[in-house]
Amino acid sequence: MSALPDRLTDPVVVRGLLQVAAASALAAVVIGLSSLRDLDLERELGGSFVRGFVQVVAMGALIGALFTIPLSYSGLLLAAMVGYAAWESRKRGDRVPNAFRISVVSLGVGSAVVIVTMVAAGAIERTVRNLVPVGGMIIANAMKTNSLVLDRFQGEIEANRAEIEAVLALGIPPERAVSEFVTESVRASLIPVVDAMRTLGLVYIPGMMAGMILGGANPIYAAEYQFVIMGMIFAAGGLTSMTASHLLGRAAFTDAAQLRRFDATDATLVAALRSVINR
Structure with missing residues (x-):
């Protein structure tokens, strides 16, 4: 070296x-x-x-x-990536209650399920050299999806607050009162990854596939593995988006089924984390 x-x-x-x-x-x-x-x-x-x-x-x-660290430490490194990604992502929903906590859980679920499954299937090698870069790619793309969910959900609730409160006044359960806006948030967050899948190979030719071919790999296998990567990104984004939307739908209401004011998030938690980071 x-x-x-x-x-x-x-x-x-x-x-x-x-x-x-x-x-x-x-x-x-x-x-x-x-x-x-x-x-x-x-x-x-x-x-x-x-x-x-x-x-x-x-x-x-x-x-x-x-690449010299033991494989067991790669899990801690990926967990740190999830934490940092959640910290950055929650800024897109800075007025959503519990935005950071929701981001941590959503990114953790979406990324962990995909990474563990694909490691078990052999698509991700059990080496730091393979696990960390691919895992980081999955987490980064899941973060983009989570940010879009937070941003869209916050916008939908703020723009339709009067309508939601009127529906609640009629005795409609909170989950049904915001179901339309939750659905719109999920759809909007998945547009980039869906468009990427639709144009894969025709408009969007990813760099990993090109790199493998230039490195001497079988072009067909390079294409297959690139699809596997896109599949992992698609699955992680979908799981993250759906987990986040479910948690957001619950966090938007108080225990008395009243719509929360989106004017403050985890103020205490955010302030504590900032103090730790600034030390």
């Missing part, structure tokens, strides 16, 4: 920096357009772009050490 300074001075890394500069220029165009149109997204767009670059490069620098 080469030393870190040797890796940093590798010509491939230098060439990669030029490619990063090109991608950054395109991102700068998007941020500039946001400013011109007064969308007020410059900070979020720029921050996420820079943050993503720093995080992925840091992971690349540590990847050699990561």
Whole structure:
């Protein structure tokens, strides 16, 4: 294993920096357009772009050490990924009651069921080199779905609060009063993954399949394995979305079946976690 300074001075890394500069220029165009149109997204767009670059490069620098850890520790690493993903995802539903807790449970269920099942089926090898990257891919995509559920559910409830409270006043059970909005939240959250599956191989040609073919793998097997990956992403997203929507439907009401005000989430929990992170 080469030393870190040797890796940093590798010509491939230098060439990669030029490619990063090109991608950054395109991102700068998007941020500039946001400013011109007064969308007020410059900070979020720029921050996420820079943050993503720093995080992925840091992971690349540590990847050699990561592959030397015992397999048993990979479960702890994946659990930490779920926790962090939930922390980021709950921001999309910052006014939803118990958004962080719901995100942890939903992401945990959606990711764990898929990862454990596919490890048992042999689709994910029992090695850190395979389990962590593939598991991280599954968790990341499940996080996107969870964020969409939170965002859409919050918007639906806020936009239809008067209608929901009127239905509740007629004696309709809380679950039925919000069932339509829960359904819309699930449908909206699954649009990206459904569209990706529909266009797979025709419009969407994933990089993993191309990488396997360039690496000398049988093209048909590369296609089959890519479909397996997409299937895992589809299943994790679906399980996450449905778990989140079920929990959201319950969290939206008090014990007295009254619709909660979406003006504060786990304030105490969030404040405690922020204090720990900032230490």
